[in-house]
Amino acid sequence: MRILQSGLKTVIATLALMVGLTGTALAAEEKVFAGTIEITGTQFAFIASGKMGSGVVKFQGEDYYFDAAGIGAGGVGLQKVRLVGAVYNMTDISQFPGTYTEARIGATVGKKSKGMMTLSNANGVIMDLKSSGSVGLSVGPGVDGVNIQMRQ
Numbered sequence: 001m002r003i004l005q006s007g008l009k010t011v012i013a014t015l016a017l018m019v020g021l022t023g024t025a026l027a028a029e030e031k032v033f034a035g036t037i038e039i040t041g042t043q044f045a046f047i048a049s050g051k052m053g054s055g056v057v058k059f060q061g062e063d064y065y066f067d068a069a070g071i072g073a074g075g076v077g078l079q080k081v082r083l084v085g086a087v088y089n090m091t092d093i094s095q096f097p098g099t100y101t102e103a104r105i106g107a108t109v110g111k112k113s114k115g116m117m118t119l120s121n122a123n124g125v126i127m128d129l130k131s132s133g134s135v136g137l138s139v140g141p142g143v144d145g146v147n148i149q150m151r152q
Contacts, residue, residue, distance in 0.1 A: 072144025
């Protein structure tokens with residue numbers, strides 16, 4: 001049991017460091033507003049995590065629909081998520097799809113949720129998202145990779 005507790009403490013400390021470093025790097029980047037975004041889906045975690053969902057990005061007066069799926073590390077729980085936020089550094093919708101890295105921290109208990117995350121892709125697109133109306137039970141920081149594909 002002590003080995004498990006020690007290992008869990010190491011994982012939590014490593015994730016906290018990764019979240020801190022990723023957040024610092026993203027905060028230092030210049031952000032130029034490009035549009036808004038809303039994502040709904042399901043997230044589950046028990047040390048490893050997974051998520052799937054869909055959403056819409058509003059860019060230059062148009063709605064663009066997409067699907068998202070990802071895997072990662074950190075956190076414990078199961079929740080239905082609704083995330084809203086802003087998209088930055090995008091001059092063409094073709095820059096939006098791809099693989100995003102994510103640093104997250106937050107908690108959901110029942111219908112009360114607090115959380116935020118920042119994602120970025122290889123094209124320099126950044127999304128700042130916050131929890132809005134998530135339902136479930138989850139807690140903890142984490143680092144994930146999320147793949148976004150546009151719907152046809």
